[in-house]
Each structure stands twice: as structure tokens, then as C-alpha cells.
Amino acid sequence: MTKILVIEDNEKNRYLISFILRDSGYDVIEAITGEDGVETVIREHPDLVLMDIQLPGIDGYETTRRIRASPADDTLPIIALTSFAMTGDRERALAAGCTGYIEKPINPDTIMGEIQKYIL
Amino acid sequence: MGIFQTGRYPASIELILYGAIACIILFCLYVVNLNNFLLFHSLVEIASIVVAFSIFVIVWNTRRTITSTFFLIIGISFLFSGTIDLVHMLAYKGMSVFPGNSADLPTQLWIAARYYQSITFLIATLLIRRSITKDRKYDDSIILVVCAAAFCLVMTSIFLWQNFPCCYIEGTGLTPFKIASEYVISAFLILAIIILALRRSTFNPVVWQYLIAAQVFLIVGELAFTTYVGVYDFMNMIGHLAKLVSVYFFYRAIVVVALTHPLDLLFSELKEKSMALEQSNNQLKMLDRLKSMFIASMSHELRTPLNSIIGFTGILIKGMAGELNAEQKKQLGMVQESSRHLLSLINDVIDISKIEAGNIEADISQFNLADVFREVENTFGPTAQERGLVLTVEIPESITITSDERRIKQVIMNLVSNAIKFTDEGRIGLTVRQEGMVVEVRVSDTGIGIGKEDLEQLFRPFVRVQVPGRFTEGTGLGLYLSKKLVQFLGGDITVESELQKGSMFTFSFLATYEKQEDL
Numbered sequence: 001m002t003k004i005l006v007i008e009d010n011e012k013n014r015y016l017i018s019f020i021l022r023d024s025g026y027d028v029i030e031a032i033t034g035e036d037g038v039e040t041v042i043r044e045h046p047d048l049v050l051m052d053i054q055l056p057g058i059d060g061y062e063t064t065r066r067i068r069a070s071p072a073d074d075t076l077p078i079i080a081l082t083s084f085a086m087t088g089d090r091e092r093a094l095a096a097g098c099t100g101y102i103e104k105p106i107n108p109d110t111i112m113g114e115i116q117k118y119i120l
Numbered sequence: 121m122g123i124f125q126t127g128r129y130p131a132s133i134e135l136i137l138y139g140a141i142a143c144i145i146l147f148c149l150y151v152v153n154l155n156n157f158l159l160f161h162s163l164v165e166i167a168s169i170v171v172a173f174s175i176f177v178i179v180w181n182t183r184r185t186i187t188s189t190f191f192l193i194i195g196i197s198f199l200f201s202g203t204i205d206l207v208h209m210l211a212y213k214g215m216s217v218f219p220g221n222s223a224d225l226p227t228q229l230w231i232a233a234r235y236y237q238s239i240t241f242l243i244a245t246l247l248i249r250r251s252i253t254k255d256r257k258y259d260d261s262i263i264l265v266v267c268a269a270a271f272c273l274v275m276t277s278i279f280l281w282q283n284f285p286c287c288y289i290e291g292t293g294l295t296p297f298k299i300a301s302e303y304v305i306s307a308f309l310i311l312a313i314i315i316l317a318l319r320r321s322t323f324n325p326v327v328w329q330y331l332i333a334a335q336v337f338l339i340v341g342e343l344a345f346t347t348y349v350g351v352y353d354f355m356n357m358i359g360h361l362a363k364l365v366s367v368y369f370f371y372r373a374i375v376v377v378a379l380t381h382p383l384d385l386l387f388s389e390l391k392e393k394s395m396a397l398e399q400s401n402n403q404l405k406m407l408d409r410l411k412s413m414f415i416a417s418m419s420h421e422l423r424t425p426l427n428s429i430i431g432f433t434g435i436l437i438k439g440m441a442g443e444l445n446a447e448q449k450k451q452l453g454m455v456q457e458s459s460r461h462l463l464s465l466i467n468d469v470i471d472i473s474k475i476e477a478g479n480i481e482a483d484i485s486q487f488n489l490a491d492v493f494r495e496v497e498n499t500f501g502p503t504a505q506e507r508g509l510v511l512t513v514e515i516p517e518s519i520t521i522t523s524d525e526r527r528i529k530q531v532i533m534n535l536v537s538n539a540i541k542f543t544d545e546g547r548i549g550l551t552v553r554q555e556g557m558v559v560e561v562r563v564s565d566t567g568i569g570i571g572k573e574d575l576e577q578l579f580r581p582f583v584r585v586q587v588p589g590r591f592t593e594g595t596g597l598g599l600y601l602s603k604k605l606v607q608f609l610g611g612d613i614t615v616e617s618e619l620q621k622g623s624m625f626t627f628s629f630l631a632t633y634e635k636q637e638d639l
Contacts, residue, residue, distance in 0.1 A: 010424055010428070012425075012428040013424070013427065013428050013431070014429045016428055016432055016435070019435065019441075020435065020440070031529050075372075083420065083423050083427065084426070091483065092282070104427045104431075104465065105422075105426070105427040105428075105430035105431050105434075106427065106430075106431040106434075106436055107434055108434060108435060108440065117427070
């Protein structure tokens with residue numbers, strides 16, 4: 001089964017994303033912090049990562065960079081989740097090594113649309 | 121403050137310069153005296169009369185700024201003592217102005233002038249830090265009237281009543297009255313100096329030095345006059361020169377009090393005030409920035425819970441958490457709509473705060489404006505159709521822009537969505553044209569239009585034009601934000617509108633973004 005890692009510090013948002021993903025039949029694992037997320041990637045080998053950008057401690061950009069620097073598969077899709085912002089969040093996310101980009105608020109259709117670009 | 125502080129040279133150099141000039145003038149007068157006493161006397165007297173009148177003119181014209189009764193009396197009294205001196209000069213032996221060629225009349229006038237001066241000085245020193253009337257309103261007039269009356273009395277006594285004591289007898293020389301008077305006058309002046317010394321703290325140090333110098337020279341002159349025998353002798357010359365120096369020092373004192381000091385005071389106050397203003401202005405700017413940063417970060421915090429409200433509402437509406445009945449769906453739809461409205465409000469506030477805090481960076485990329493137009497058409501086409509409107513988007517062939525795509529799109533969408541909101545029938549048009557480096561996008565509608573008085577308010581924050589019988593959702597920030605965004609991108613928004621006919625919003629921006637200074 002396709003395994004998706006959700007890295008999100010906010011409990012409700014984490015539940016929301018996981019709910020949508022499980023509803024679509026994915027296997028969901030969760031991490032609350034960036035450090036936790038990097039470890040989980042190495043340990044669990046997910047097929048895709050949904051990465052909140054605004055994390056306490058090391059943020060989503062830095063977490064992505066660490067995943068990219070880790071032994072994890074270079075082709076692992078990492079999709080950034082950001083709140084609407086004016087500065088070039090998307091460019092920053094892509095520069096940090098993210099593959100895609102979704103803007104909050106989370107909408108089941110957009111999130112599934114984006115995920116299905118990378119996994120079947 | 122130096123003694124001669126005109127500022128261009130160091131005080132000591134100026135002191136030497138002034139001293140040298142004074143010595144040269146005095147020496148020239150001495151040479152004149154050796155050859156022609158009458159000429160010497162006339163020159164010295166004219167010089168001191170001119171200075172005395174100058175003192176009066178300065179004091180009289182600055183009497184509103186001179187708050188000291190002392191200087192008012194001194195200044196006004198110089199008009200009259202100067203006039204007596206003028207008559208004294210004209211009455212001098214050899215001038216042939218007055219009949220009879222006695223040396224008594226000029227001497228009487230001299231003594232009268234010195235009495236006049238010393239008594240007014242003494243009175244002036246007694247009135248240091250006091251006023252004649254409570255509100256000082258008529259003090260200047262009172263002093264002028266009293267001084268004039270005293271002057272008239274003296275002149276009448278000399279010319280009309282002729283009861284002024286005799287001062288000079290041909291062949292015998294000075295009368296005891298004249299000699300005694302010089303001592304009495306000197307005593308008055310010494311008394312005035314003592315009072316001045318006691319009241320030193322009330323004066324500007326420079327002014328005080330001038331005043332003391334003036335009085336000392338006056339006394340020197342008086343004492344010189346007690347010793348001379350003939351009106352032409354050496355001590356007479358010394359007496360006259362001392363009086364000239366004295367009146368010059370009075371003049372310097374008055375210039376400082378009436379002109380230099382008030383101006384300095386004014387300028388230093390002005391400087392202080394402008395510095396304080398600048399400081400508070402900087403503080404305000406900083407506070408304004410802090411405010412904007414605070415709003416930006418607070419709004420960001422507001423967004424997180426709102427995002428989960430919108431997210432869960434979406435799941436519920438989709439029936440992902442279980443089937444809903446029609447009413448439940450409808451109500452959740454309202455929750456979602458309100459939440460989205462709140463979110464867009466928060467997003468606008470964040471944008472505005474970032475722009476106002478100068479905390480905004482352009483997200484520059486190269487894009488084709490035609491793509492943006494297509495996206496706008498796809499987004500708003502269905503909405504317009506639903507409302508029975510025709511949305512005409514003139515898609516350009518290709519306009520390559522190097523700027524912030526997202527913000528340009530944001531502005532266009534804001535204008536088009538407004539146009540749809542405020543149009544009941546007809547069409548909405550979106551066109552573009554490029555002139556050199558400037559791209560001009562135009563959104564026109566056949567809507568309800570905007571009244572003249574509302575046009576001025578249009579781009580202000582939280583201003584929502586009230587239309588009777590119409591309620592449209594909106595943040596009241598859209599146009600304000602659009603204007604700020606366009607300005608940030610180096611352009612501007614203008615609007616033309618007519619009630620019931622429609623509106624036309626035109627915004628321009630640079631095809632290639634250039635950083636704007638000081639928004």
C-alpha cells in the first residue's frame with residue numbers, strides 16, 4: 001500500500017490531512033516536528049511526504065534540505081503545505097528541494113490532485 | 121557667547137579688529153580736533169546723536185519683543201538726550217544758529233543732556249525686572265510721554281523761562297553749578313553701576329559688560345569736563361570722545377538685547393522644536409512599522425485555526441465523514457462561505473501590513489500576460505454567465521512581463537470580481553495595451569457606477585460605497601490593497617465612473633519590474 005508521511009505540528013490540521021488521505025485509501029504515518037520527520041523518512045521509507053512549512057524548531061524548508069541530504073531516495077516526492085503568503089514561498093520551497101506545493105486551506109480535491117501527480 | 125560674536129572670526133580677532141578700527145577713528149577725530157575744534161565737535165556730536173537715534177529706532181520698533189522696562193526706558197530716553205545733544209551742537213560757539221554767541225547755552229544744554237541721561241538711567245536701573253503697568257500693554261507709551269514731558273520741561277527752562285542755572289561765564293570759565301553737576305551726574309551714574317552690579321544675574325553677561333562699559337565711559341567724560349577751563353582744550357576733547365564711546369557701547373547692548381538675542385533665542389527654539397519633531401516623527405514611523413508587523417504576525421496566527429475550520433467543513437460537505445441531508449449541506453456551505461470571507465479579510469490585512477511595514481519583496485518571474493487573461497476568463501466566465509453578464513476578455517497575442525505574476529493576477533481578479541459584483545446587466549470588459557515599458561490593463565463594466573463624492577474615498581481602507589438596496593460581501597480592503605500592490609510594482613490605478621452608466625478601472629505597471637523606493 002502507498003505510504004504517505006504527513007509532517008504537521010498542528011493537531012487538527014494533521015488529523016484533517018490524514019483523514020483525507022486515509023479516506024482515499026493511503027497508509028498514513030505522522031510526524032510532528034522536522035527532526036522527527038527526517039528520522040521517520042529514513043526509518044519508514046514513505047512514498048510521498050506532505051510537509052508543513054511553518055514548523056516549530058527547524059522549519060519545512062530546512063527539514064526538506066535535511067531529507068535531501070539524507071540517504072533517503074532522491075526521487076521521493078515532497079509536497080510543501082503553506083499558508084497564503086506574499087513572499088515567494090513556492091520558489092523557496094522548490095529551492096529547498098520540494099517537488100510540489102499546496103496552499104492552505106486544505107481542500108480534498110486539490111490535495112488529491114497534487115498527490116496523484118506523483119503516485120498512482 | 122563671546123563679546124563680539126558675529127561668528128565669522130574668533131572672538132579675540134574680532135575684538136582686536138574692532139578695537140583697531142575704534143582707535144583709528146578716535147585718532148582721526150583727534151587730528152581734526154587739532155586743526156578745527158568746531159568741526160571735531162560737530163563730527164563727534166553728530167556721530168553720537170546718530171547712534172543715540174539709532175538706539176531709539178531699534179528699541180521703539182522692537183518694543184514688543186523687549187520685555188525689559190530697563191531697556192525700554194534707556195532706548196526711549198536716547199531720543200530726547202540725543203535731541204538735546206543736537207541742540208547743544210547747533211548752539212556751539214561758532215555755529216551761528218542761535219542769536220548771541222555765548223558758551224553758556226551749549227554748556228547748559230550739555231549739562232541738561234547729561235542730567236537727563238543719568239536720571240533716566242538711574243530710574244531705569246530701579247525698574248529692572250519690574251513693569252510700570254500690570255500687563256505692560258501701555259508701558260512704552262507711558263515711558264515715551266514721561267520722557268517727552270521731562271524733555272519739554274528742560275527745554276522750556278533753558279529757552280523760555282531761562283531759569284536754568286548759568287554754567288559758563290566768559291572769562292571766568294565754568295560755574296560751580298556746572299562743576300558740582302558733573303560730580304552729581306557721576307554719582308548718579310556710579311549709583312546706576314552699583315545697582316547694575318547687584319542685578320547682574322538678570323542680564324545677559326555680554327549685555328551687562330556693554331552697559332557697565334557705557335556707564336564707565338560716561339563717567340570718564342563727566343570727570344574730564346570738571347577739569348577743563350576753555351571749551352577748546354584737551355580735556356574737553358577727551359570728554360566728548362568718551363561720550364561717543366559710551367553711546368557706542370549702549371548701542372551694542374541694545375543690538376544684542378533687541379536683535380541678536382531674540383533671534384538667537386528664536387533660532388535655538390526653532391532648532392530644538394524641529395529636532396523634537398524629527399524625533400517624534402521617527403518614533404511614530406517605528407511604531408507604525410511595529411504595528412504593521414504585529415498585525416501581520418497576529419493575522420498569521422488567526423489563519424491556522426481558520427484553515428482547519430475551512431478544511432473540515434469541506435470534508436463534511438463532500439460527505440467524506442458521512443452522508444448529510446440538504447439542510448445540513450446548505451448550512452455547512454454558509455459556514456464555509458463565511459470562513460472563506462474571513463480568510464480573505466485576514467489575507468488582505470496581512471498583505472497591507474507587509475506593504476506598510478516595508479516587509480514585502482517582489483516575487484519576480486517572466487510570464488505571459490495572455491496566460492493570466494485566460495486564467496481570469498476561466499475563473500470568472502462561469503460566475504458572469506450565472507449572473508447573466510457577458511465577460512469579454514481581449515486576450516493579447518503575447519505580452520511578456522517580468523514582474524510579480526501573482527500580485528498582478530491578484531489585482532486583475534480583484535477588479536474583475538468587483539465589476540461583476542456591481543453590474544446587474546450588460547458586459548464586463550478586460551483589455552490590455554502596451555506603450556513602451558508601461559503595460560495598461562483596463563477593466564470596464566456597465567454597472568451601477570460610482571458617485572463623484574465616493575470616487576475620492578474609493579481607494580481608502582475599509583471604505584465601502586453604500587448602494588441602497590444592495591448588499592455585497594467584501595472586505596473594504598480590496599481596492600486599497602490593489603492600489604498599494606500596483607504602486608509597489610511601479611504603477612498606479614485610476615478610475616473613471618458615471619452613476620448608472622458604469623465604471624472603468626485602469627491600472628498600469630512596468631513590463632519589467634524595478635524596485636520602488638519609499639512607498
